[in-house]
Amino acid sequence: MKYYSTKNKKITANFRTAVINGIAEDGGLFMPEEIPQFPAGMMQSLPNQSLHEIGMQVISKFAGYMDQLSLLKIIEQAINFNAPVKTLSESLSILELFHGPTLAFKDFGARFLANAMAHFNKDEDKELIILVATSGDTGSAVASSFYGKEGIKVGLLYPSGMVSQIQEKQLTTMGKNIKAFEIEGTFDDCQRLVKTAFLDPNIKEKFNLSSANSINIARLLPQSLYYFYAYGQVKKNLGIDDVIFTVPSGNFGNLTAGLIAGKMGLPVKKYIAAVNSNTVFTEYLQNGVFKPRPARKTLSNAMDVGDPSNFVRIEALFDKNINRIRQHIYSDSATDQETIATIKSIYEQYKYIIDPHGAVGCFVNEKYRKINPGPAHAVVLETAHPAKFADCVEPALNMKIEMPARLAACLNKQKNALKISSDFNTFREGLIAEMK
Numbered sequence: 001m002k003y004y005s006t007k008n009k010k011i012t013a014n015f016r017t018a019v020i021n022g023i024a025e026d027g028g029l030f031m032p033e034e035i036p037q038f039p040a041g042m043m044q045s046l047p048n049q050s051l052h053e054i055g056m057q058v059i060s061k062f063a064g065y066m067d068q069l070s071l072l073k074i075i076e077q078a079i080n081f082n083a084p085v086k087t088l089s090e091s092l093s094i095l096e097l098f099h100g101p102t103l104a105f106k107d108f109g110a111r112f113l114a115n116a117m118a119h120f121n122k123d124e125d126k127e128l129i130i131l132v133a134t135s136g137d138t139g140s141a142v143a144s145s146f147y148g149k150e151g152i153k154v155g156l157l158y159p160s161g162m163v164s165q166i167q168e169k170q171l172t173t174m175g176k177n178i179k180a181f182e183i184e185g186t187f188d189d190c191q192r193l194v195k196t197a198f199l200d201p202n203i204k205e206k207f208n209l210s211s212a213n214s215i216n217i218a219r220l221l222p223q224s225l226y227y228f229y230a231y232g233q234v235k236k237n238l239g240i241d242d243v244i245f246t247v248p249s250g251n252f253g254n255l256t257a258g259l260i261a262g263k264m265g266l267p268v269k270k271y272i273a274a275v276n277s278n279t280v281f282t283e284y285l286q287n288g289v290f291k292p293r294p295a296r297k298t299l300s301n302a303m304d305v306g307d308p309s310n311f312v313r314i315e316a317l318f319d320k321n322i323n324r325i326r327q328h329i330y331s332d333s334a335t336d337q338e339t340i341a342t343i344k345s346i347y348e349q350y351k352y353i354i355d356p357h358g359a360v361g362c363f364v365n366e367k368y369r370k371i372n373p374g375p376a377h378a379v380v381l382e383t384a385h386p387a388k389f390a391d392c393v394e395p396a397l398n399m400k401i402e403m404p405a406r407l408a409a410c411l412n413k414q415k416n417a418l419k420i421s422s423d424f425n426t427f428r429e430g431l432i433a434e435m436k
């Protein structure tokens with residue numbers, strides 16, 4: 001399997017290079033040249049398959065020459081937690097993606113990536129530097145996944161004052177091979193700094209650079225597994241095979257992974273891209289114009305993205321044909337007020353505590369179902385544990401949420417971050433000094 005750059009189909013790489021480099025040399029994102037197809041028989045057997053079994057079948061098609069035993073080891077080490085489907089009603093289930101070490105779905109992609117990179121890098125003598133822009137959850141998942149990995153250092157860039165207290169602790173208290181940069185700017189500034197660093201000759205000369213953002217194809221592929229898995233669970237538990245997936249979206253990596261699962265043969269009825277007040281993609285579906293703009297701060301801050309990086313991949317999957325995109329994806333948004341109201345109503349109706357990101361999903365899902373009633377079962381992806389967003393969820397429900405031990409552990413540790421301007425030259429100097 002080869003991977004091409006979304007900016008130029010002639011620029012290609014194998015799986016290893018796509019994973020290690022993260023981004024194509026022209027700044028494009030890597031996409032598989034073809035999407036492998038699964039026979040209908042595989043869909044029939046999904047109810048009886050574990051995440052690991054699905055993982056081997058799906059990822060081995062994309063990983064080309066990689067030997068099966070190494071791949072199995074990577075998958076088993078990466079996905080050492082489960083993804084339960086909680087059914088709330090005949091028409092609604094929640095896919096809980098927060099059972100990993102940092103309590104957010106990003107553990108799936110980040111842990112797979114870390115183990116794959118360590119595998120590919122083990123015979124290299126040059127150290128690998130991973131740069132990550134994070135609006136919160138990416139950074140903690142990456143930090144935890146790469147912590148202590150030999151021959152790899154990680155630089156985390158996060159927007160000052162725009163991540164929750166708990167998130168900041170998770171980002172800045174790891175130590176060892178993990179360095180945090182507190183950027184005086186927005187998440188989009190952080191992303192710009194990372195993208196610029198990749199093209200900067202000075203930095204390239206000094207380090208072997210790579211990314212761990214959702215732009216890395218190895219972050220994306222393992223996220224497609226739980227779409228197959230959830231489909232199988234809904235079929236097994238409810239006997240339903242008409243499934244809609246609702247995906248709380250920011251950079252649209254999670255949704256892209258779901259679309260790839262669909263292209264492989266998973267019969268998804270509709271994808272619903274749920275966003276907060278950052279509505280660039282919703283507007284694109286409405287009026288055909290993709291117009292990035294600065295991110296707005298909301299309660300579902302891991303989705304505060306004004307220029308979703310995976311948009312080019314979605315375009316690539318549908319040959320830039322907006323009508324085909326509209327056929328598969330519906331998109332709508334929730335305000336902060338609607339998010340809070342949904343956290344309350346989901347608890348009142350089902351005694352289920354949902355986090356603000358999942359709440360955006362539930363709100364938009366309900367909106368869609370009102371316009372499009374039908375027998376399909378909706379699976380809303382719950383992308384983070386509510387305790388991670390206690391500042392928002394506790395006052396909304398007027399109750400205390402129990403904090404999982406793996407989250408509580410970092411709260412008493414000392415913050416350690418380099419606070420720095422979003423000007424590229426200043427950042428470059430700081431980066432070079434820190435990574436020496």
Ligand SMILES: *Cc1c(COP(=O)(O)O)cnc(C)c1O
Pocket residue numbers: 104105106136137138214248249250251252253254255302303357383384
């Ligand atoms: C990253 C994140 C999202 C958005 O996912 P994308 O793949 O960037 O669309 C949603 N919810 C949470 C909790 C996240 O951490």
